[in-house]
Amino acid sequence: AQKITQTQPGMFVQEKEAVTLDCTYDTSDPSYGLFWYKQPSSGEMIFLIYQGSYDQQNATEGRYSLNFQKARKSANLVISASQLGDSAMYFCAMSPTNAGNNRKLIWGLGTSLAVNP
């Protein structure tokens, strides 16, 4: 069965430091995508970064990068130079990418990140 595991319920980081949020996944699909979303206290879900299973390089978007280790089935989010505005819940998610009309995302339970000044 497909599953996303985020083992860190809460994380703390000092402002301007880097932080890694863990995500492991389980799937038998040969082609899949991995996502990270941010949910600040205001409640909206904000897309951060996407990694395709066949992408050769790790995805990067500004201060966000995805450390994709396919053999270990991990897709950790790295936030560099943390800012106070990074304090939020972070969700990892996965979906098949070659499954016709199947657009179901499997979600982790999230990691709460607090950035300390």
Next chain:
Amino acid sequence: DAGVIQSPRHEVTEMGQEVTLRCKPISGHDYLFWYRQTMMRGLELLIYFNNNVPIDDSGMPEDRFSAKMPNASFSTLKIQPSEPRDSAVYFCASAAAGANVLTFGAGSRLTVL
């Protein structure tokens, strides 16, 4: 584009009342999703549509829940009758046919007393 628009943002109702949540997806997006978020269960996919047709409603909790998409720019999620355990944040999201990313609305926070 204004993004995915949901209404109401907050709804407080009494048990037994009918609740209707509304969503306007991003123009041109072919997929529309309804999610429910609670502390206990996280994000749950309730139903999603492709070109206004329901594709998967296996996440709809029970017959009290129904969703419609009468046209490409509007969808509703209805709960009748509502119960306290339906209290949650309900998100609508949309996606383009060739894209992997979902764009979420701001959510509708429902409280059933």
